[in-house]
Amino acid sequence: MAETTKLTRKEKKALKERMKHLRSGKLEKRYARMGYLFMIPWFIGAGVFLAYPLISSFWYALNNIRITPLGRVFTFVGQGNFTQILIQDPDFLVQLVDYLTSTILSTPIIVVFALLIAMMLNMRIKGKGFFRLIFFLPVIIVSGPILKMLTAEGAGSISAIDVQSLTAAIGSVLPSMLAKPISDVFSNMITTLWYSGVQILIFLSGLQKIDKSMYEAAKIDGGSGWECFWKITLPNLKSMILLNTIYTIVFISSNSQNPIIVLIQNSMFSGTKEKGYGYASAMAWLYSVVVLLLVGLFALLLTTRKDQYEKQVKRNKKLKKKEARNLKRIERRNSRNAKRIEKQRAKGKITTHTTSRSDY
Template identity: 40%
Template sequence: MTTVSAEAKVQTGKVKPAKRRLSIKSKQGLTGLLFISPWIIGFLAFVAYPLYRTVFMSFHNVSFGLKTGWRYKWVGMDNYSRILLEEIDFVIEAQNFFVSTLLYVPVIIALSVIIALLLNRKIKGTSLYRLLFFLPILILNGELMDNMSTYGGMSIAANRFILETLLMIIPSSHAVMLIVDLFELIVQLLWYSAVPILIFLAALQKISKDMYEAASIDGASPWTSFWKITLPMIYPLVSVCVVYVVVFLANFEANPINTIIMESKYDGSRREGYASALAILYSAVQILLIAILYYATRSRSSKGR
């Protein structure tokens, strides 16, 4: 009788049905979707159609005429086979980029962590040092960057005074060139480490000092605290830095692959279809690199899932 009367009250409108509440998991999912919604809107508005056009043109020979406009001739996989099997300039540069990135990224990450640890210490002039390491990002693009590359600002070997000083100290020219190459490599690695340093520095400043104090009371040395506290706390950001460094190296102006793609676009024997196929293959190389490095550097907790 009670069940029947309750149902009758609901049907007659005397008792309102209970509202369904979202579970905690659903609320977290909606919150995450809300946070990434600007990226989704930006991707659909500015990236989706150009990406479709790039894939579409990679399977065509594309030409343009003032009277006829854009013309597309279906060639299937000819552009890709031509890139991979006939004109191997891209293949050679892609191999060099793949190997060098696999070697550079771990060194850049390790160097960024070390410098972030140094900048996190309370010393005089910390703000100035942070500015110096972030300066490459401020002048990365534009006329200043072009002039530095053109007139030898990025190369130690272009500075005669440094070479002459080294020759006076070290008689062997081979040793001098080895030192110069080493310093140029260090400068490049520092140039690439600017943003990872800031990411790790921000993570270090979020670590509570109480954890270090408790560890020191228990007799832990600074070396032990680094491996047991510092590194586990900042390690999740390693994957973020890996993605950034790979994309940064791939799109750096000095990367010869970008020059090959741009020159192919205006080459009468290649045109936009060939350049689009180059861009697709280059994107595949970057995705493969990110996947390998991400899997190699992800945390142990995520590996066990």
């Protein structure tokens, strides 16, 4: 008769844990499949509306495109469009330098202004929703042709500031390459601050997520409002500051008022043989590379090192996981050795007897 093996408590517990692990593994695979299923529309949209236009525009940049009654005629020129832009087109390089200088100057102004307004709107004041609407309203209204009309009427500058005298004063101290963008920032100060509506909302959401008990504990310990700002508010808004900085750079770079965007549009619809869709595509690719480098520069400046406490916590977690793995290995080794000994005892190779010092 076959002997029926009875499971011990440890073996039953190990079997239950194994079955639980298998079930959890199946659930994780099912969740992963569902996640990929929900991501399929995004992949399709990214392929149709992002990857295909990028590949097409890069192919356009390598060709000289002519529009004829029979359709588009492509003439492969390789890097000819890029060489022509960098060597023979002085307007693009001048506008690019002005763009870099003005963006580097205006981005911190917009982010700091948005942070200050968000902190004021986060206070306990009457009509808080009305003030939030006022600061966000320019984002909805001032766009496209309306912004062009307001800029043409001089609504984008501060009338109390004499822009010409300010430009002359800055030009007497700084070179013209830096004086012009700085004076443009002052002349378009109102327009620049109109771009801060979305950033204010992002900062507001970040401020509302900060635990108020942290401020209460700091005040009990004698911390002032200035210290609370530098020790609590600003560290908790680091990710929001980086997000708003990147958003501001992208918004300024893709704005219709940007002179480089206007230059690319004029080159696209130019009727000359040298310019056209290919020339404009090459110009757009060069401009995109510069924008990506600028975003990377600001991200590198704002990305701070991780806290030492966080590093220590992660190191301790890794050590605990390593110790748990070692314990599991030892338990598996001991269980294998115990099974081997039991098999040898069943075969009669090992006899159990008590030994004493006299046996030796």
